[in-house]
Amino acid sequence: MSNDINKRPPVPVSPAIPGYGSDYGNGRARGTKNLRWKFGCHLRRLGLATYNARTLRTDEKMLELEEEIDKLDWNIIGLSEIRRVGEDMIIIESSNLFYHREGDHLSQGGVGFIVNKSLVNNVVNIGSVSTRVAYLILRITKRYSLKVIQVYAPTSAHPDEEVEEM
Template sequence: MFRLWDILRKRWPLVPGSGTIPGHGSGHGNGTARGANNLRATDRYHQLDLATYNGRTLRLEDHLVELEVELEKIRWHVLGLCEVRRQGEDTMTLPSGHLFYFREGDHTSRGGVGFLVNKSLVDNVVEISSVSERVAYLVLRLTDRYSLNIVQVYAPTSTHSDDQMETMYEDVSKVLNTTPKTHFNVVMGDFNSKVGVRASGESCLGQHGVGIRNRRGQMLVNFFEKEGLFLMNSFFKKMPQRKWTWRSPDSVVRNEIDFIITDRKYIFRDVSVINRFNTGSVHRLLRGSLSVCFKLERAHMLRSTLRPNSQ
């Protein structure tokens, strides 16, 4: 095992810059991130399955085991987590080889955000951290030129004030605009907001929204327009039973309140609820499948640099 690790160290040189875990929170880390393979040398495309899930609790080790058992049944690379309900902040490598990061919420009995990174992508992690108990972020190296910033959000419920919701959006903006610049950004999580169908002139939404928008949903749409983001749930046509992400404990009310959002909508091939994933939560897992064509991205960048300035 030691000899294999030596080989891996030689194959993946250290990524310049920050380590995997900045000096933050509990201070527990797992060393420095190692560089990703240069994907352009083997393939023009990079495909990823990103998912978000409010499992209601991961406080006990048994909860983690149950989550991993369910994950074995589906395709996934990165899972964003809400309501981890663990104490403190830490990053650990699980016996399965997956990387688990979490930060507790405003109280140990509720809230908190985190990530589970598939063992196949652990060496691509450049940075993983949080800016608050409601907003965490993960930077993945796709190639030596392109990186992906994934932001996980757990929004305040209706029992919290609008000021607290605005503070959360400010934290998300901070991650999008002040963390090391990446080529792609994905924001996902439980937003506790109903966006509903698209209104006239709203290019940030697609044609396949469901339900009626509430006040918090309008706040979210305003945030999309301010940051140039797109709500990907609404761009893919699904049967009604594949749209809702939360149900009331009595199963009478069902709403779509968990979302996957991006600043480059063309990279997504699908966003869908996964019915067969179940750990007893009232939420359902939402998965987005994306495919990045590096050749196309280079062409876009070349055209933007050659395009003459308008007079």
């Protein structure tokens, strides 16, 4: 009876099950495969944030924002309610990339991004679909990209037609 307790069921080895373990063969699995490492997707943590700016119309407000975000650990900040004129992409004083698109009216709306200077060279494309939706395509590796979308949705105080159009 003591022999039955010590018997364990056979464990499948790599040759018996293709793709099982780390393909070292003869049961020497040595842990699982890390496919992300194999294909180059070993990106460090990406800090994403959103911020309702209320207004960034003046350069003084931009400087205030730059001072505040300098205290944070971030990579990309999606901005809403920017209230700046036109659509533009500039490198600001801190070497970060600032993109904005104006809203329907100068006094309200507008979306955009601030991209940390460490990722500026990885920006593939940046643009907007409308005055309420902006997108950013960031190259992660040679093979993979990430699309970040910033949306400034209308509140329930807006007419139903505007919400439906969004």
